[in-house]
Amino acid sequence: MLARNSPFVLSRRAVARLTVPSRRFLSTKLAQTTATPFASTTRLSPTAIPTTGSSNANPAASTIGSVTRTAAAATPLLPLSSTAGQQRASSTAAMAPFASQRPPRVLVTGSLGQLGIALVNTLRDRYGVANVIASDVRKPTADLPIAHPEGPFVYADVLNYPLLERIIVDFQIDWVVHYSALLSAVAEKNPAQALSVNITGFQNVLELARVHKLRIFCPSTIGAFGPDTPKQNTPDLTIMKPNTIYGITKVHCELLGEYYNEKFGVDFRSVRYPGILSYDTMPGGGTTDYAIDIFHQALRTNSYNCFLKPDTYLPMMYITDCINGTVQLLEAPSTSLTQRVYNMGADSFCPADLATAIREQFSPDFQMNYIPDTRQAIADSWPASLDDSRARTDWGWRPEFQTTDMVKVMWNGVAQQLAAANSRTSKVKSKVEGVAASA
Numbered sequence: 001m002l003a004r005n006s007p008f009v010l011s012r013r014a015v016a017r018l019t020v021p022s023r024r025f026l027s028t029k030l031a032q033t034t035a036t037p038f039a040s041t042t043r044l045s046p047t048a049i050p051t052t053g054s055s056n057a058n059p060a061a062s063t064i065g066s067v068t069r070t071a072a073a074a075t076p077l078l079p080l081s082s083t084a085g086q087q088r089a090s091s092t093a094a095m096a097p098f099a100s101q102r103p104p105r106v107l108v109t110g111s112l113g114q115l116g117i118a119l120v121n122t123l124r125d126r127y128g129v130a131n132v133i134a135s136d137v138r139k140p141t142a143d144l145p146i147a148h149p150e151g152p153f154v155y156a157d158v159l160n161y162p163l164l165e166r167i168i169v170d171f172q173i174d175w176v177v178h179y180s181a182l183l184s185a186v187a188e189k190n191p192a193q194a195l196s197v198n199i200t201g202f203q204n205v206l207e208l209a210r211v212h213k214l215r216i217f218c219p220s221t222i223g224a225f226g227p228d229t230p231k232q233n234t235p236d237l238t239i240m241k242p243n244t245i246y247g248i249t250k251v252h253c254e255l256l257g258e259y260y261n262e263k264f265g266v267d268f269r270s271v272r273y274p275g276i277l278s279y280d281t282m283p284g285g286g287t288t289d290y291a292i293d294i295f296h297q298a299l300r301t302n303s304y305n306c307f308l309k310p311d312t313y314l315p316m317m318y319i320t321d322c323i324n325g326t327v328q329l330l331e332a333p334s335t336s337l338t339q340r341v342y343n344m345g346a347d348s349f350c351p352a353d354l355a356t357a358i359r360e361q362f363s364p365d366f367q368m369n370y371i372p373d374t375r376q377a378i379a380d381s382w383p384a385s386l387d388d389s390r391a392r393t394d395w396g397w398r399p400e401f402q403t404t405d406m407v408k409v410m411w412n413g414v415a416q417q418l419a420a421a422n423s424r425t426s427k428v429k430s431k432v433e434g435v436a437a438s439a
């Protein structure tokens with residue numbers, strides 16, 4: 001039995017919201033923008049985005065220029081308080097940097113990925129639905145746990161500079177969270193596309209940040225380190241010679257972001273995320289994906305063929321911590337930052353640790369097989385644990401989920417999702433049987 005506050009409860013609510021009629025608005029908006037991006041400013045004018053009809057509807061919304069702004073006073077910023085197992089973020093940091101100003105207007109690229117959905121949900125809770133513009137190159141689907149489907153969503157290919165600029169101008173964007181990327185395993189299979197999306201896409205967004213004076217957050221990764229990097233407690237400043245195309249693109253991102261910060265004063269911020277675990281959004285093709293797949297397979301078949309060796313230790317983090325930390329850094333005063341790229345760690349585990357935890361806590365006869373593939377070499381080139389003391393000192397970073405918490409929340413979350421899916425299937429089955437019997 002799950003606690004009332006379990007992540008599954010939120011997730012089901014979020015999914016249920018996708019069925020409300022307001023979803024039609026989203027589909028219409030998407031159809032307009034994908035058919036003829038910005039053919040007419042009237043069609044895509046941000047004023048067309050309703051601020052009512054959402055759970056964050058703000059009666060005090062005011063119009064500034066052509067954009068409906070949400071008054072800060074009527075948009076209470078959520079205190080970031082600890083709520084274990086809740087994917088819409090909350091953490092221990094106390095922060096309300098916009099108490100006397102309007103909230104920022106944020107564009108999130110790659111917003112339909114594993115992390116983008118969770119971040120957009122959280123930012124909309126904090127800044128108001130209409131102030132967070134979600135974007136991607138694919139369509140949002142009904143199975144995604146989007147909490148505010150009525151919120152603005154636009155097509156945005158990060159390789160299309162004029163399109164990005166149009167979005168930034170039309171929506172009067174203040175901050176960009178740049179999540180579009182190809183992850184490590186996918187990038188190794190498509191190096192040319194990875195160079196294009198991860199490098200050219202980032203350069204486009206960074207240059208737009210310079211031109212339009214935006215704050216820009218672009219995550220780096222443990223993949224930015226390489227085989228010569230010290231493995232244990234890896235510091236912020238160390239040898240960075242990655243041997244994957246993903247890692248190379250991320251080092252480029254770190255260095256170019258720092259250059260733009262020093263040379264042009266661009267407010268560039270970044271963290272090196274570990275592998276991120278979530279149960280209601282699926283990973284996009286990385287080396288750490290095993291730590292999510294294992295729960296889905298264990299619950300379906302009571303076994304898992306792991307593509308990494310049993311003792312492959314990697315830094316890992318639960319998505320709630322990831323999103324909380326990201327928001328903390330986004331909102332931190334610039335003066336508190338002593339560097340622009342930070343390690344952000346939580347815990348470190350290996351496949352054998354997860355297998356043991358699953359056996360001990362949930363399924364004593366769980367069967368784990370180890371069949372390492374090309375991802376083993378990638379994992380072997382990454383650190384096992386991170387030193388994130390600078391993030392803790394500079395902007396108050398503190399993770400809440402250790403390995404045991406992650407195992408519990410992942411097992412329960414996936415179990416509940418499977419139960420819900422089974423119950424939907426049996427309802428359909430009994431309906432079909434009912435129709436057949438009455439025929």
Ligand SMILES: NC(=O)c1ccc[n+]([C@@H]2O[C@H](COP(=O)([O-])OP(=O)(O)OC[C@H]3O[C@@H](n4cnc5c(N)ncnc54)[C@H](O)[C@@H]3O)[C@@H](O)[C@H]2O)c1
Nearest residue numbers: 110112113114115116157158179180181221273275276284
């Ligand atoms: N998930 C992790 O474990 C993890 C760990 C470290 C760093 N990161 C970084 O965090 C960011 C987000 O990762 P994620 O896990 O959500 O990735 P993801 O693969 O799940 O999502 C990436 C999104 O980018 C979109 N995209 C691809 N090409 C695009 C283009 N040309 N224009 C616009 N969008 C495009 C995809 O449609 C997808 O929705 C990435 O920069 C990734 O490197 C993720």
Ligand SMILES: C[C@@H](O)[C@H](N)C(=O)O
Nearest residue numbers: 183184221286287288
């Ligand atoms: C670590 C991170 O960058 C991503 N999860 C990957 O494995 O590619």
